[in-house]
Amino acid sequence: MRYHAAKTFEEAASIAAKADGVTRFLAGGTDVLVQLRAGLVTPDDLIDLKHIDGVQDITRLDDGGWEIGVAVAGARLGAHEALCADWPGVVEGMELVGSTQVQGRATLTGNLCNGSPAADGVPGLVAAGAVAKIVGPDGMREIPIEEIPAGPGKTTLAKGELIAAVRLPARGAGGGDAYQRFIPRTEMDIAVAGCAINLRVEGDTITEARVAIGAVAPTIRLVPEAAELLVGSTLDAATADALAAAVSAAANPITDKRGTSEFRTEVVGVLARRVAQTAYDRAKGDRS
Amino acid sequence: MAKDEFREFRLVGTRPDRPDGLDKVTGRARYGADISAPGMLWGAVVRSPHAHARIVKIDTSKAEALSGVKAVVTRADFPTGLTGDEWDLQENTMAGDKALYDGHAVAAVAATSKLRAEEAARLIEVEYEVLPHVIDVDDAIKPDAPVIREGAADATVPEGMPPNVVRYFEHGRGDLDAGFAEADLVRENTYRTEATHQGYIEPHACLGQLGEDGKGEMWVCTQGHWFIRKMCADVLGLEKSQLRVTPSEIGGGFGGKTTIFMEPLSLALSRKAGGRPVKIVMSRSEVLRATGPTASASMDVKIGMKKDGTLTAGRAEFRMQGGAFWGAPVDMALDCAFAAYKLPAVMHIGYDVLANRPKAAAYRAPGSPMAACAVESLIDEMCRELGLDPMEVRLKNAVREGDRSSYGPKFKSIGLVETLEATKAHPNFSAPLGPNQGRGIASGFWFNHGGETSVTIALSEDGTVTVSAGTPDIGGSRASIALMTAETLGIPYENVRVNIVETGALGVNEPTHGSRATFATGKAAVEAANAAIKEMCRRAAVEWGIDPEAVEWVDGAAQPAGPNAGKFPPMSIAEIAGNMGSTGGPISGHHEGNLGGVGASFGCHVVDVEVDPETGRTTILRYLVVQDAGRAIHPAYVEGQYQGGAAQGIGWALNEGYVYGEDGRLQNSVFLDYRVPVASDLPMIDTVIVEVPNPGHPFGVRGVGETGITPPLPAIANAIHAATGARLRHLPMNPPSVLAAIKAVKGG
């Protein structure tokens, strides 16, 4: 195994582009090192990103959006008051990852690029309409987060490409987001189902919405047909039930050691109803 | 609390700091994997990926050619001709003709580093012929199930039983038919419990050294190092006294560390590597795949009850698989099933069945939690049907001193009624409940155990005392033994140090199992202290020139027994010890025996749950453990045992279980997916220590370690029923199964 401490994203991209074996980027390492220790993935080239300038920064952009560096640990997101005020749903998803110890290392970008359909940090980003800044052999590009997962353990990133930052849009007025997952225990578990909803209200009426689901399909998914049901509503009981049904219908889970397909399908709908309520309350100014 | 009624003791019943506490919180304590030796090699084990397969060929040449590899062993390196339990142990240590479960060891290597050993293990090529396998106990007992081993049945199994039945039990008393005929309600149901792992936080670890001369040493994390010595010697054909075994600190065992797994492999590798010590540390995945879980069970229970709650008859038919070897605790499960009840007629039938799963090891009250799950659930169901209060029904039928137990002997002093009464009096028993919440109660029982025990106490020159004990301290027994020794000698607790010594230092000791350490080692330590007191009185008598019979021991000093004996100032233990070199040499006391006088322990648990009706997720709101300790020597550790038993039972009830694929491979061999409860899953577990002293122990001790895991499974099933109207008779009661059960009730 060769360890590289890249100084720039371009350098990291060029090492990765030239590498011909198993390549991994090292952010928090809470997936990479665990997989290494378990003998699941032994990288030939391990490219550490933590020595690149700015990767630990959380930056407010001129348009009011946010840029989150690729080595920012979950615990830092949780400690960032302004970011929490804008995007509580994104932060609460990431904060569900692991334990206090894991929170000190684990990153949003690592969570995304590990490619788990159950990644807790990702539905919130997808619902928020976040984008990833990508550096690769052909230069820089930006793509929506939902275009990155490609199936369990896979991303759409090409050889030599890596994420240089994650960008969240400006929150704007009347917005609220939330994420919840279902696990049989209270922590230290992998989502059996997850749902994030981001919406905007004018008065009592929802004017914009995005719904993302996790752990119920090969990738984390955006469910536009569920979001459309919310828009124009005041989240009355009928809408909430329709939302739950639409989300369940969009789910296409497997049965495995963590839960059955029927259970996941049903529970993701239950979560959607509960998450929509929290996001709605937050949009209307209740910050809890 | 009942404790305060007993004020006659100076130390017994107090809560001093544990002697091993500082070492443990500072990381100084040495656990199994912390032991190293010069020239040490690392071992790694090659394990079968198949549940059942014939081993066609093992090619070790590539591994042997790897630099740094010092030894490779397979079954060919073990002696042949073993029979019975010794053969079973050897076969489980290292597969012979067939691999019998996913994770079964087939070869092992030793190399100069852990990574090198693991690399070498990957280079060992094993050719398998995969055979049909069977995992579930109800499948394994079918007449046409894949046969795991021909001729494995013992003499108890009648002709014509299915091939995987290896032991059969049938016993009872009274007229069963008359009993059922007399009842107003007779119900019979089937209950299933999953195999669960003890889940100790410390994986198995050992460092073994064995020379060509057959002399060896082992440092190991175990509950019983004489067992390790005997089993390793048997499996490897060694002389027992030539193997010296030293136990490390132990990070949990719960019964699972009373037997051998990879320990003989380290010795076999060491012998082949010219006597260099070999360390083997299991990964969690190896622990879950290859070490002892408890058995899974499928149980039919039938009970007759009168309208007033009187029980008239009980019948239990249990099928249990304990892996590919005999040893599922069916016998003990049957004996515990109706132990809490006075029953005129009772019948027990049991089958010990082989399946392609790891060899079961003891797990806290082996068999009793499963039995309670079936019986205590059915009692609750019948109470509901007859509109009776399940607590009153338990009290009405509770066994008392002098009653004949369901399993045979008459009960001596027991505290079931006191336990039930204390439960009723606790505020949790009548706390108000909200929507989707429910309360369940259940009782539990364990026999407890005495067993082979050998203890020495020795005076140091300053009058402080060391106790040499042979039962590894898992739950605070060193503190309890120090308290009892200090109480007996009349000296401060801090003046006693209890050491768990190696196999060369004492006669044979059974492991810390059967809830016996505080009972048996404590009893022997008290007797050993009395022997030392006798000798100290004799030394004082010689000094004073009076008859030894005229000297008594009071408050840590010898003194003349009454005015007629003579007038001398008391001679303290420090004075006697300070002079012992010139008054006859070292002073010690010793006691050993196969200790009897065991007192059984009953418990009663009350649990309040809230069930999310939309997800089936159960939250434990309140949990109460009430149990008869006989006497709590160190109440904090008694409470710890009660809480630990409840915590493990909660995991077993709700989420733990082995998930096997169609291919017979274990799919959840890490703690991420083998879901033991995490701290935040549990409320503070409330405890009440009931003390009905056991006359068979100098301080009244019963065992307390095991009874606590027996009531949780049914208590939680009963609580979920109360909260949802749905009865779950198959563990685990995880969210998908609870949700399905709720829907079935709503739909039906």
Ligand SMILES: Cc1cc2nc3c(=O)[nH]c(=O)nc-3n(C[C@H](O)[C@H](O)[C@H](O)COP(=O)(O)OP(=O)(O)OC[C@H]3O[C@@H](n4cnc5c(N)ncnc54)[C@H](O)[C@@H]3O)c2cc1C
């Ligand atoms: C005990 C424990 C509990 C956990 N619990 C959870 C949980 O509850 N929920 C959950 O979702 N996850 C959980 N995880 C998984 C893990 O912590 C998260 O996925 C975490 O967010 C990964 O981030 P990281 O920075 O550690 O990633 P790393 O391990 O450093 O990297 C993960 C992957 O991302 C790739 N990568 C990293 N950075 C980049 C980049 N800039 N560009 C392209 N690819 C990149 C790496 O090549 C690698 O494939 C848990 C892990 C542990 C050990």
